[in-house]
Amino acid sequence: MKLNLDFGVVLERWPAFLDGAVMTLQLAVIATLLGAAIGAVGAVCRRSRNRLAAGISDIYVETIRNTPLLVQIFLVYFGLASMGLKFSAFTVAAVALTINVGAYTTEIMRAGFDSIPRGQIEAAEGLALSRLQIYWHVVLWPAVERVYPALTSQFVLLMLASSVTSQISAEELTAVANYIQSDTYRAFETYILVAIAYIALSLIMRTGFWALGLVLFPRRRRLGTPL
Amino acid sequence: MPTQEPIVALRGVHKSFGALKVLDGVDFEVQRGNVLVIIGRSGSGKSTALRCIDRFETIDQGEIVVCGHRVHDPRLNLRALRQDIGIVFQSYNLFPHLTLEENIILAPCSVKGVSKKQAREQARLALAQVGLEDKLHQYPEQLSGGQQQRGAIARSLAMQPKVMLFDEVTSALDPELTGEVLKVIEALAADGMTMVMVTHEMGFARSIADTVVFMHRGKVHETGPASILSAPATPELAQFVGAGF
Amino acid sequence: MGGSLNANHLMFLGQGALWTIGLSLIALIGGGLAGAVIALCRVSPSRFVRLLSGAYVQLIQGTPLLVIMFLTYFGLPTLGFSVSPLAAASASLTVYVGAYLGEIWRGCIQSVPRQQWEAAEGLALSRTQRMIKVILPQAVRIATPPTVGFMVQIIKNTSLASVVGFVELARSGQIINNSLFEPLLIYAIIAVIYFALCFPISRLSRKLEQRGGPARPKILAV
Numbered sequence: 255m256k257l258n259l260d261f262g263v264v265l266e267r268w269p270a271f272l273d274g275a276v277m278t279l280q281l282a283v284i285a286t287l288l289g290a291a292i293g294a295v296g297a298v299c300r301r302s303r304n305r306l307a308a309g310i311s312d313i314y315v316e317t318i319r320n321t322p323l324l325v326q327i328f329l330v331y332f333g334l335a336s337m338g339l340k341f342s343a344f345t346v347a348a349v350a351l352t353i354n355v356g357a358y359t360t361e362i363m364r365a366g367f368d369s370i371p372r373g374q375i376e377a378a379e380g381l382a383l384s385r386l387q388i389y390w391h392v393v394l395w396p397a398v399e400r401v402y403p404a405l406t407s408q409f410v411l412l413m414l415a416s417s418v419t420s421q422i423s424a425e426e427l428t429a430v431a432n433y434i435q436s437d438t439y440r441a442f443e444t445y446i447l448v449a450i451a452y453i454a455l456s457l458i459m460r461t462g463f464w465a466l467g468l469v470l471f472p473r474r475r476r477l478g479t480p481l
Numbered sequence: 482m483p484t485q486e487p488i489v490a491l492r493g494v495h496k497s498f499g500a501l502k503v504l505d506g507v508d509f510e511v512q513r514g515n516v517l518v519i520i521g522r523s524g525s526g527k528s529t530a531l532r533c534i535d536r537f538e539t540i541d542q543g544e545i546v547v548c549g550h551r552v553h554d555p556r557l558n559l560r561a562l563r564q565d566i567g568i569v570f571q572s573y574n575l576f577p578h579l580t581l582e583e584n585i586i587l588a589p590c591s592v593k594g595v596s597k598k599q600a601r602e603q604a605r606l607a608l609a610q611v612g613l614e615d616k617l618h619q620y621p622e623q624l625s626g627g628q629q630q631r632g633a634i635a636r637s638l639a640m641q642p643k644v645m646l647f648d649e650v651t652s653a654l655d656p657e658l659t660g661e662v663l664k665v666i667e668a669l670a671a672d673g674m675t676m677v678m679v680t681h682e683m684g685f686a687r688s689i690a691d692t693v694v695f696m697h698r699g700k701v702h703e704t705g706p707a708s709i710l711s712a713p714a715t716p717e718l719a720q721f722v723g724a725g726f
Numbered sequence: 727m728g729g730s731l732n733a734n735h736l737m738f739l740g741q742g743a744l745w746t747i748g749l750s751l752i753a754l755i756g757g758g759l760a761g762a763v764i765a766l767c768r769v770s771p772s773r774f775v776r777l778l779s780g781a782y783v784q785l786i787q788g789t790p791l792l793v794i795m796f797l798t799y800f801g802l803p804t805l806g807f808s809v810s811p812l813a814a815a816s817a818s819l820t821v822y823v824g825a826y827l828g829e830i831w832r833g834c835i836q837s838v839p840r841q842q843w844e845a846a847e848g849l850a851l852s853r854t855q856r857m858i859k860v861i862l863p864q865a866v867r868i869a870t871p872p873t874v875g876f877m878v879q880i881i882k883n884t885s886l887a888s889v890v891g892f893v894e895l896a897r898s899g900q901i902i903n904n905s906l907f908e909p910l911l912i913y914a915i916i917a918v919i920y921f922a923l924c925f926p927i928s929r930l931s932r933k934l935e936q937r938g939g940p941a942r943p944k945i946l947a948v
Contacts, residue, residue, distance in 0.1 A: 320878065320924035321917045322885035324896055329917060332909035377574035377633075380535060381588035381640060382563035391587060396578045417790035421889065428792055435800060442801035445793055453788035473578050473620050 264443045267434050274430030275451055277344065281426060282413035282459070285351035289412070290405070292352065293359025294394065300364050311360060318357030323418050326350055331422045347419035347426070355412045362404050366397030399471050406463035410456050417452070427451060486549075488513050488644050488675045489534055494543035496529060503529045504540070505699035511644070511692070514673045518686040518707075521696035522721065527679045530696065531648050534677060535568050548643050564592065567637030568646040571653050573629040575621040581608065581632050582617045585639045593640070600639070607635040611665045627658030631665050638669075645669065647678035683710065683722065695721065731911065735902050742898030743919050749884045749894055752816045754877060757823025764828025769835055771853070779828070786825035792886050794818045799890035815887035823880055830876060834869040835861060875931035878924045885920070895919060 299311035318326065330350040334341055341349075370393050378388040398405070420429035427448060435444040468475045487510040496504035503526045511517045519527040532538045533545060536552050536559060545552035550562040575584050585607060586600035595603070608614045611631035621629050630650055637645060647666065651659040663685050670676060670689055680686055686693060687707050695703040695718045703709060703718045713719040767779035786794070799814035809817070838861050846856040888897035899916040903909050 316925065316928070317917075317921065320882075320928055321920045322882040322896065324885045324888070325913055325917050325920060328909065328913045332913065336910050371572075371574075373570060373572050373574040374576065376537060377568075377570060377576075379537070380563060380566070380568040380570075381636070382560045382592045383588060384560065384592075387591050391591070392576055396576070399578055414788070414790040417792040418886070420792070428790065428796075431793070431796070435796075440804065442797065442804045445797035445801045449785075449789045449793050449797065452790055452793060453785060456788040471578070473580075477620060477622065 259443060260440060261443045261447065263438045264434060264440050264447055267438075270430050270434060271427070271447070271451060274425060274427035275455060277424070278413065278416055278426040278455060279458075281344070281348055281351055281416045281419065281424070282409065282455075284348045285355050285412055285416070286409045288348075288352040289355035289359050289409075292356030293363045296356060296360030297363035297367055298389070300360060301367055315357045315360050318354055319361070323350075323354055323415055324421065326354055327419060327422055343419070343422050343424040346422060347416065347424035351412060351416055351419065354415070355408065358408050359405065362401050362408060363397065365404075366401035367393060369400050370397055399474070402463075402467055402471070406460070406467075409463070410459050413455060413459055414452060427455075485513065487511055487546075488548055489517075489677060490544070490546045491530070491534070492544040492546075494530070494533060494545060495541045496526075496533065496538060497541055502699055504533070506543070507696075507699070507701055509692070509694050509701060509704065511675060511677055513675055515691040516670050516676045516678070516689050517692045517694060518690035519677070519679045519694045519696060520681075520683070520686060520721070521702075525696040526699040527694075527696045528648055531646055531677060531679050535566050535646060536562060560592070564640060565643045566646060567640060567642035567644070569630070569633050569637055569648065569650050571649045573621070573626070573633045573653075575629050575633055575636070577621050580618050580620055581613065581624070581635075584621070584632065585636045588636070588640050603639050604635070607639040608632075610638060610668070611635045612661075625658060626654045627661045630654065630662045634662075634665055634669075644675040644677065647676065647680070649679050649681065651680070651682060686710065697721075731902075731906060731908065735906070738898050738902060739895065739915065739919065742893060742895040743923070745893060745898075746881065746884050746895040746920075746923070749812075749815060749819070749887060749892070750877070750881045753819035753823050753880050753884065756816060756820030757827055757880070760820055760824025761827030761831055764824055765831035765835060766857075768828065768832040783825045783829050786822060787829070791818065791822045791883055792889060794822055795886055795890050811887065811890045811892035814890050815884070815892045819880070819883065819887075822883070823876075826879070827873065827876060830872050831865070831869055834872070835865045837868055838864045871931050871934035874927060874934060878927050878931070881923055881927070882920065 296311045296314065299307040300315070302308055327347070327350040330353065331346050334346060334349075374392050374396070375388060378392040383391070416424075416426060417428040419426060420432060423429060431444050431448040435441040438444065489509075489511040491507050491509050494504050494507040495502075505526075507526070507530055509517065519530060521527045529538055533540050534547055534552065536557065540553055543553065547562060548565045550557060550565065552562060575581070576587070579587065582601065582604050585604040586595075586597065589595040589600040589603060590597060605614060605617065608617060611634050613628060613631055613635065616624060616628060616632070621632070624632065634645075634650075650666075651662050654662065659682065663682065666676070666678070667689060687710050690707040693705060693707055693709055694701050695709075695715075697703075697717050703713065703715045705714075709718065710722055713722055764779050764783065767775050768783070770776050770779075795814065795818045798818050799809060799811065802809050802814075842860055842864065843856065846860040851859065884894055885896040887894055888900065891897070893901065895916055899912050903912045906912065
């Protein structure tokens with residue numbers, strides 16, 4: 255048998271790939287930002303003395319962590335539709351990914367909060383800082399700094415997982431690949447190129463997070479402690 | 482007789498952790514500009530007494546009044562109280578992600594609304610007071626334990642408290658580093674700062690205390706001027722001093 | 727089928743769930759074997775082997791599982807290999823799980839204290855003997871909680887086999903939904919079944935982690 259590869263016909267479609275890659279990145283960025291916010295709040299709830307808040311946060315995290323993203327996406331998709339809400343596939347995808355990554359971020363942030371020694375909070379209380387000020391200056395930022403590697407890995411995984419939203423026809427990279435391969439009958443070449451594109455996106459995100467880390471955590475930059 | 486209201490006053494303070502009675506009717510007062518040193522074995526309740534003053538522990542019974550704040554009152558304005566009190570802990574508790582300067586200006590800027598420029602100036606002065614003016618832009622992990630503890634003192638001073646609390650501030654330090662911290666505290670006392678401290682350094686207590694409070698089993702067992710350390714009236718204090726603490 | 731949800735539908739979902747378990751076991755065994763090879767390659771004395779296995783891990787961890795599925799199921803036939811959905815899903819999961827387990831296990835091998843290697847060397851054991859008799863038994867103990875935790879990821883990831891038409895739990899739900907069109911109800915049932923499969927394993931892994939004392943490198947997942 256002979257291998258008959260033709261990347262040319264597929265590469266011709268690069269503008270469509272680019273559009274798909276841009277949407278993948280958009281999904282990743284939106285879900286990362288919103289998911290980080292949910293994670294910060296969720297982690298506070300999970301550690302709070304209010305049992306209702308802690309319970310809700312706990313159920314949220316366990317539900318998401320123990321069910322597949324694919325099923326979550328379908329539930330959001332049909333759930334919104336059954337409420338009579340019409341959204342674009344992109345919006346549904348962004349909502350589902352946010353809900354998903356929010357749960358993992360909650361778990362990571364909780365570990366970060368747990369790593370802040372009690373004495374740090376007492377010192378801040380002794381300086382008359384308000385609860386919100388303590389949370390912001392003394393708990394949140396040091397905690398984020400500590401779990402930054404785990405957080406950023408999670409966000410890269412999220413970007414890769416956004417490929418699953420092709421199943422509800424969000425026009426991201428994998429969906430683009432699906433229709434290009436059915437147009438060109440060059441499935442192998444198409445998916446190889448798409449895999450390379452995802453690897454490139456992962457590298458871009460990792461580099462971006464590394465640079466962001468230098469900006470966010472001047473101590474790490476100054477002392478050269480690896481992030 | 483004191484001619485003015487004491488800065489810190491504890492009257493009949495009781496405190497239990499579960500079934501364990503930690504403070505069993507504690508009374509003492511500190512006048513403006515005075516230094517009160519609390520000594521006693523571990524478990525005698527001395528650290529708890531100190532922490533009650535800053536309301537890190539709530540009391541079960543009794544009264545605590547600090548600079549006019551009724552600390553035992555549930556309606557206490559906690560943040561107003563803590564603006565008047567500076568507290569320094571055994572484990573320094575500098576914020577590791579902030580430089581020394583950022584550590585110091587954080588509270589003045591966010592609590593008192595001092596401008597950044599003015600807060601920096603205060604930080605510089607406070608650091609000069611503890612002999613660290615050259616460490617302004619260092620992070621805590623770049624400093625020795627003694628330097629970190631002096632930095633923590635400067636951080637408290639920058640809030641211009643009316644009274645300073647020191648909770649075994651040299652216990653975590655290597656012996657060769659305790660001297661530099663004690664010297665800073667001595668200078669503060671000489672400047673007229675009102676202070677309450679818990680310490681194991683008997684020689685230091687003898688030299689700096691206006692009043693010594695010896696706590697034993699949750700009670701003030703013996704109290705008086707520093708001279709009681711040389712001439713204890715009770716066998717417990719005699720034994721405690723004799724044990725070479 | 728057709729009409730409203732009945733016992734036949736539930737039987738069909740049950741069958742799907744069994745295939746989810748079956749595929750998960752295939753992925754665990756296949757991926758476990760691949761992962762063991764990767765982990766050993768990653769700590770190999772040969773720089774070339776280390777680089778090669780490292781590149782493999784980086785490439786797979788930079789690619790979505792879905793794309794790997796499509797590549798094997800749609801891509802290989804265009805090259806003249808025909809593959810069944812089961813074969814495509816098994817191969818994809820093996821490749822994917824191998825990279826992740828390999829990386830987890832490498833971390834576990836390397837977290838065996840340095841002195842253990844030196845002590846074993848001092849006893850004049852060969853490299854292979856050191857590995858088998860001293861290091862691996864300790865690494866296996868360290869690796870147990872994260873590996874159990876990763877099994878949850880495997881189960882969830884088998885849902886992606888539905889996109890290449892393999893009838894596991896998610897796909898059987900889609901099929902039922904095509905005749906009933908009760909998507910919310912059906913996907914809720916499916917979610918509950920996945921939860922019932924995954925949650926006990928999550929709990930077990932957390933319990934093992936706590937018993938293991940100090941925190942191990944955390945596994946990430948979606």
